[in-house]
Amino acid sequence: MSFITDKQTLDDLNITGRFSPQSLFSLFNATRTRGGEKLLDRMFHEPLSDPAAINSRSGVLKYFHERELSFPVSAQVFEDAEAYLGGSTGSSFLAVAGDLLRKKALETAVKDEQYGHLQNGLLATIGMLNALQGFLQKVSDLSTGQFEAVQAALNTHRAKWLQDAPEGQPLSLFQLARYDHLIRHVLREETENILDFMYHLDVYIAVSNVARARGFSYAQALPKEQNIFRTTAVSHPALEKAVANPLTLQEDRNVLFLTGANMAGKSTFMKSLGIAVYLAHMGFPVAAKDMQFSVRDGLYTSINVPDNLNLGYSHFYAEVLRVKKVAEEVAKGHDLLVIFDELFKGTNVKDAYDATLAVTKEFSTYRNSFFVISTHIIEVGDRLKEDCDNLQFSYLPTIMEGTVPRYPYTLTAGITSDRHGMVIIENEKILEMIE
Template sequence: MRIKDLNVNEDILELFNYTLNGDAKAEVKKLLSLPLVSTEEILERQNILKGFMENFSLFESYSYSRIDFRQVYIFLRNFDEHDFFPKRLKLKLRFSKKKHYDYRGRCVQLITLFHRLHNHYIKRLVTAPFPEQYKNDIRLLDDFLNSFKLDYYENLIREHKFGIKHIVQIIKHISLKKQKREITPFQDTYTLFEAYISVITGIKRHNFCFPEISTGQVSLTDFYHPLLKDPVKNTFTSNSNVILITGPNMSGKSTLLKAISLCIYLGNIGFAVPAKAAQLPRYNNISVFINLNDDMQSGYSHFMTEVINLKNVALEATDNSSNYAVFDELFRGTNIEDALEISQTTLRGLLNFKNSLFLVSSHLHQLTEMKEIQDNIIDTFYLDCNLKANTPAFTYNLKPGWSDVKIGRILFEKEGLNTILNPKHTIS
């Protein structure tokens, strides 16, 4: 996956980050970063998230003491029976006030936290909507927490009857869990559990939709880029495997390509997408090239970087795998004559990879004269721009066809550069 230009691990992560601890946030980041290798895996994750959505009313006020959670987590993860469960522990607790307070505090903290997590969330889950495999994870959480007799101990704590013998019982139980190696699986499973809660909270708050995973064309209804404050929503369907997008400078081509690509990427990792409805294929590879710069470390120029990126995408597509790739302003790093010629060759060549989808944006209006475009073999779209009193008004609406609006000279003259660079009057 070449998706650096989508800023998934920075900006997009925050759309789904409603976690209460660092480990759960790291798990959300992991879910966002790791590709899924089959349609079955995508649907499995979709169904897990839909199961959480069915239980969303439980998690609208999801909370716990972050300090308690972290301290209990560290206590369990680092528990050593030689340190915490020495011989004659009951006697030592009776004669050491410091040790008694320490052990009692740890046990009360654990019971209080676990009682909240179990009674407010795990025990109240409706498990029917979840896939069978994930039901096993829920059972693991339920069995682990239930084994601590939480209602019994929580009642003793509340009635101030929680004594030394109860502390010893809990420490002994933790020691047994450690010996059976049940603590780490529980903590890992609960971290993922909270990550899922975080993701569905983001989906719900932003009103994203789960796409249908299909074969063939991409279809997006009222899609948009979720980081825009007041986004213009567009609808897009790919009838060809090669799409050319035109439009003047500042018309929003790069943002549009990011919005489409983000829908496709999120859909391919089993997440909901920023659209009203969506049908998306699963792609073996996703490559998004938008914010290209000269590769200083390898010594590549902007143009050579474009060439290498295109070569890698083409080589991946030759094995009949399904690939998605975006090239924003392809070959802008070379002169216009070369750019036009090799752009035409590229567009024609990409038509050969029928299982893939390629989106190319360009300022080269001459490309629309290609026979493949005139015959609608290559799809064309443009972002609309109106001229009012010689001033461009960008609508950001995606339309079929191509744009002939050229605003470079208009903006040049509007800023007075003709006068500045060619003064009509000279000072004598």
């Protein structure tokens, strides 16, 4: 089963987006090849749901994280080799030699560039393969199926010619025909696998370099049956001075009821948690320390739910439809992480109170999933304390220094009693402006 989510969640958490400079994809996209960038994009759209696969990928990334290695060839050499390998050649040596002889004649007669491009592409490929041979010696203790397959391909007797190939020097027509036939026909499958390995190598190095620079860590994936999430410090990966908070969710405390004033950091905290869980399911580094998590079937958020004027949806109705969508997925028995920021803020306080109370109570009965629900309506928390035994209550405080609010962004046990809205309004002298 694949990890399930939707566009609303990806937009809420700003996960994907190759052309969005603020996305998580852009944060990690330090790749040097087009194939590496495409692979990274695919990884962002295909989180994993198997603990062994997740831990295997994070283990490889951690391996590169600890070694500070560079991509073994320049971007230009790789681009030339990639273009060359993307073409085809004849199925026999004689057919290849005949075609090259024709291209050579055209180069002499009318300055046709095909022969020169072929020569440059093959030389770049030889250079790339030799550089990869040297790189593999640096990571000889890396143990993955893909790594071992590439090593075997380069060490096969059919690839021994590489040791004698004149690197960087023009090839004779006979050499060009021989090597072209070997690389693009005889060893076609092997070279395609090597190219794919280079894309993975690009991603591993790029992602681990970003993680090292930002002080990210690697989470441990656990079987879903353990039903736990814990970290000593989770923060938002895109914020350089983010405040980190601890969090534990488990079967008997699977709902976090979160309160706090606007600007206190509730939305940022919830986004931090959602992002950490999503990246962890990719096997990627996270902005969280000592993180362990039971794999989830999926992740749904409701943070920035837009109205839909074209369909005639008000903001409140859009919220209701969002809750309905998530309820359908929860009712199917999926093990999910669900994040609701300010449930039913598009309606009046009485309806919001009743709806928040009812929805939270119903969701809390599904102890196989984790829920984080925030609200301004703190009175709901008092009723939930009476009616549910599996909720934990936390808030993000506001500290008043005179008439000036300060937000420490530290998760604190309990339900907030902060009511400083009028103080902030008075600070901004709004009432004086309209008198």
